Amino acid sequence: MSTTRSLKKNHRQPQQKQNPSMAAPSAPPRRRKPRTLATVSALLFVFLVISVISLLLVSSNAWRAFQHVVSYDSITVVNEFPHDPQAFTQGLLYAGNDTLFESTGIYGKSSVRKVALRTGKVENLRKMDGSLFGEGLTLLSNRLIQVTWLQTKGFIYDLKNLSKIGTFNHDMKDGWGLATDGKVLFGSDGSSTVYQIDPQTFKVVSKQVVYYKGHQVHNLNELEYINGEVWANVYMTDCIVRISPNDGVVVGWIFLPSLRKELIEAGNNAIDVLNGIAWDAEQERIFVTGKLWPKLYEIKVSPIKKPIKEGMVEQLCLRSPFKF
Template sequence: MDTLPRLISVFCLLLVSSNTLRAFQQTVSIDTITVVNVFPHDPQAFTQGLLYAGNDSLFESTGDYGKSSVRKVALHTGKVEKLQKMDDSLFGEGLTLHGDRLIQVAWLQTNGFIYDPKNLSEIGTFNHDMKDGWGLATDGKVLFGSDGSSSLYKIDPQTFKTVSKQVVYYKGHQVHFLNELEYINGEVWANVIPTDCIARISPNDGLVVGWILLQSLWKELIEAGNTDINVLNGIAWDAEQERIFVTGKLWPELYEIKVTPIKSTIEEGMVEKLCLPKPFNSA
């Protein structure tokens, strides 16, 4: 009489074991970048969200109390064409465009804001289920969100309720501090704070399918005397022309990059060292 429950239990155990084994044995690409173009970027912009707006312009969300904003920026000049300042009590975070709505979350908040992309006027607010607001992106159907943990959220863009939540893994390791997000060719790309790495995540199972190493950008900026810059943060994708843009908090430049396979040999454990920060409660 108990054969069926036992079979179900064994099947579930095998399924969990299979997923765990896959997380350890997955093949992951390790890439670097080639800089295609360099554009001016406001060095006072504490970049928290970035997306391509079309016609060689970008939407950008900036953080820091008293300085947070949503803005539209000309790509080639870095000039701020439109700006909506946020209340001084708010710290702006991730930003995405879904249909005719710019959607933004805020740090240490479970509420967010909706703007008209034409003039950046605030047209609504919402509440979400994430513990905190960090990153946002969309595939046009659902929103993807991050809250600084290792979780990737799928969010209904109409109700803003969480549809599902997946822990992001790289070879059995949780990837903590997922931050700014972008959806590119079926993958969710995520800045991992405070590293110079971008994780390429499968939205189907939360596994990291690739890493992009951008340490060269930080090094060049520092060597040029930009000592006040903060971490890499901001990924934008121009799907029509297949262009990728990245920048960072307080960076004076924004880069169009091309992802290229890394030529040098990666030592065992190097990706873990470069791209996997430990959570605050770890030794």
């Protein structure tokens, strides 16, 4: 029998019924499940990666701080003016016509005062209750607004005569610094947070933690709003940090150790730290002073041309949280 005929015969031969228990195993099912699990796992992995990146970008200023270009500035003294060496400066602002307003601290010595820029003469002074420690001061709608240390209570004064016209309570943990862009108040409480405060209700409407290269910038003190940035004295340092109010990212550092060094070398050994920033927007003048400093300086800020040393900011400007 030829092979062809044999194959045809076998093809036509009916198949015998088999016992189910003895049946040949059927073809294995298509392996869809493993491929589905692999796909789900891959999607979950991608989702987790995207979530982590989004979390860093949206809720953590540390990531943005790594990506942002930071400027490093030095200063040149343009003018020197007399300043009351008994003034423990906490808040400072420029109000036009060569006039400054200043808030001073120390229990029993705290005050709000009007000061002539050129002479340093105190033209009007309102003493505070001995139980209060004056802190940050700003000016909005002809009202001087002041916060106090270790309290959430603040005061409102009439610009013309420094009479007290109101009190308020804020949502910060403490009162250190105040500034304004003319719409909202910016506040600090000695932490690494800049608060945005509604000037009508004094409620915090937003807050940003300030980071530099992944490090929180603690001890934010006296504040000033200058050309879209919040400038802050960093307590216990000779540094001013420039902050983006939108996200808390550090946009620059200003180094001012030469001022205190000069004062000490001139025999002013009783001075305390740098504190006090005022901005004359009309003439674009920057004024700085310190606690118990006999001088107030008009300064010019210029970028440092040479690259700064690695770790310089960490050494000069970053400190552990202040404890009292």
